[in-house]
Amino acid sequence: MAELDRLFQAAKTAMEKAHAKYSDFPVGAAILTKDGKIYSGANIEVISFPEGWCAETTAISHYVMAGGGEITDICVIAEKKDICTPCGGCRQRLAEFAPSDAKVHLCTMDGIVETITMADLLPHGFESDALIKAN
Ligand SMILES: [Zn+2]
Numbered sequence: 173m174a175e176l177d178r179l180f181q182a183a184k185t186a187m188e189k190a191h192a193k194y195s196d197f198p199v200g201a202a203i204l205t206k207d208g209k210i211y212s213g214a215n216i217e218v219i220s221f222p223e224g225w226c227a228e229t230t231a232i233s234h235y236v237m238a239g240g241g242e243i244t245d246i247c248v249i250a251e252k253k254d255i256c257t258p259c260g261g262c263r264q265r266l267a268e269f270a271p272s273d274a275k276v277h278l279c280t281m282d283g284i285v286e287t288i289t290m291a292d293l294l295p296h297g298f299e300s301d302a303l304i305k306a307n
Pocket of ligand 1: 226227228229258259260261262263
């Protein structure tokens, strides 16, 4: 199976594990690193709504806890919305770890239908050197 197929399947499988009982809007995300490792995640909601988090955030947590690596591709899927893009907060979180040329694959339930880059996803993002310059 090609790596992008594995990445898509990982995001889809993660989506099936979503804890989205309040929104009923399951989302899955998966991160692929240059060494072929995949880290996936689903959205997890709690009754105190602001305390839940997104699929991308879960995937980033797995990525960081496993030691990270060079991110090359990211896949996001939501069964109830074709081409579900990451929210603003997740765009910033992904940009913390993924280079601007990392590919972000947007999907339907059948597969990847559009590919953009992190730079496309978060133009003019808040960059890490901003704090260095401020100090
Ligand atoms: Zn998000």
